[in-house]
Amino acid sequence: MVTQARFTAGRADTARRGPMEEPGWSSDTGGAVYRSRDPVRNLRIRAHIQRVTSTGLLLQQLQQPAGRQGKELVSLAAFSSHPAASGYCPDDEEKAVIGWQEKLFSQFEVDLYQHESACQTPLDRQYHQEILKLEKSGGRKNYRIFTYTDHDRFTNLEEHCQKVTSSEQEVPSFLAERMANLRRRRQDHRPTEGSVLKSRVITWEPSEEFIKNNHVINTPVQTMYIMGDLGPYGMLGHREYEHVLCTVKVDGNGVITVKPDFTGTKGAYRIELDGEKRELWRYTIENASAQVQQEEEEREQRMFRDLYSRHKEYLNGLVGSDFEMTLPGALRLFVNGEIVSAQGYEYDRLYVHFFLELPSRWSSPAFQQLSGVTQTCATKTLGRDNVAYFSYPFTLEMFFTQEDESEGSLPQWPVIYFEVLSLDYWQRHRVEGYGSVVLPAAPGFHTLTAPTWRPIELGTVSELRRFFIGGSPELEDMTYIRVPGTFKGECLSRFGFRTETTGSVTFRLHCLQQSKAFLESSALRKRMQSVLDRLGGFSQQSSFYNVLEAFQRARRRMQEARESLPQDLISTSSSTVQQP
């Protein structure tokens, strides 16, 4: 396949390969981030580079075949250990599996570090030893693919000199320099986590070190470059032909950044060389780390499942698994409410008196307080209104039971009636307003602002009396705010009753509804529009409800028993079933 490709032009070649190999190139060289709990030393990366012959090269081949052949022979001779296949240029393609921070020397480095005189740092000397050892054991295995590890000079330089724009005069920004400094410093000695600093909240005199560590974001990373020496035949070891194939960064938390990403389903990456030849190289990067064994993974999952179920049991032990339930066929309405504020009233020092009216078929537990009085609150000016803040919490709990379906009428909803009163310094009472709020029929959070009115008499005398000695017309029955309880007729007329608009009271209500009917209709929840729709079927359901619940309980118990069985027992039993 490869030899064929050598003698055909670039585009045609890719077309002929067919669907077996990925036909396109991947131009997305962005990085990808992986996360692994395993130690990073298990990371293995397989790199594969391959020359795709360019048209320029083809022409050259045709013009001077002999010379090129000669060069190839030279290169073959230089790397004598390579098993040369007949008619196959070893230089064209190379595979390598590279471990984390594994050093593969380039031709350049081999040439450089062979002589001890070139070695300056301890690292250089170590490389010198390693290269000598390699030579003894029969030369290195890699030619084109090599690596720069975290300790190499290149890693720091690359970080420092990376350009991000096309600007000619781009210099690394201040922050970039700081980051580079930090990184270089950190590889030598990792800073101890600031356990000393935790006792203090603020460092009043931050040290130079502290500033460096904190002003520049960083979890220390280790870097590694997988490089390709893409020089022409026999011309390995020139720095200008070195190209970065892949950058791998790993931080202390197990985050692995691979740039460009592993070539999975995407096409291979390509590098087009400069110069007159314009050679084209394709390369792939793959994750070649040893995968977890199936059994091990299963064991791990079992362990996690065990842990989670233990934790669940622990919670159940703490709190208990039961939950207060309503009777079948009953709706429990639970309201967490607050009287937030009253605004826009004439006089100061307001308080609110309220009570809850339960219509027929509603009931409430015996301990439930159904009325309340807030504190007296002096107002403050906010915008154009005088507001009084009460922040008065109350909790209402009530039950709705539908005895007979045949009654047919929709249930009435409970109502909060309230009056706002003012009580001044001389103990003069004034009625400031009456109002009512129907509890919301939808569960959730509701903020309701109820406007109020107060009854007035014709003439100025009563107003003067209200101003000077307090007191004003009051309602004898507060249910007159809505439909009075004593009313029996067809048409309610309030003709002759005069009122004046006063301020408003803001309520905040958090409503919860609980019913066994909701358990069954939860599947239908989306379709049901209001709570009334769902309450409709109470009485029919209640008869066979108990049967259904017993069935569900039995089914749940069966599932639990099944889960607690050992896995292998289930699998063997299923396999025996399949065998006949």
Next chain:
Amino acid sequence: MAEVHLIGQIVGASGFPRSSLFCKWGIHTGGAWKLLSGLREGQTQVDHPQLDDVAYWSHPIDLHFATKGLQGWPKLHVQVWHQDPFGRRELYGYGVCHVPCSPGWHALACVTWQPLGSWQERLSQLFVGGGPQLLNSDLIYTGADRYRLQTTAAGTVHLELGVVLRHFARYGVEC
């Protein structure tokens, strides 16, 4: 058993007569509730706003409750205090609000009030500060004995609360 996660923050306070405020907060629940993790009460730093009168605390709240019933749904109560340049502390407001019972993110404004003293006390409050405080802090989050109180309207505490509910649907609770 159903569970409630409450994750949010006390953002800040506005509408108080002077800035450099701090806030003490707490969560009050009924007997059926149990705190599994998180801090039930806390206190913010003192914030000195530079331009307007809004103090920002951004104080985190992260609690996890388990419950056997709806009774005693958690209530968040706050006390706003003022600290003057001499380090003296002065009460500015009490407030309470229910933790929302519907899941999701809620921005709440919790209004506060301050006990009102006699006119002599108010006069001295005007010049040297101070003022009456509650003897029992349970009056902040209960309504029963409120009628004994004389108060005046104070500022507003801003809250952002995220609520995550678990297993409530299993017991037929809609929220």
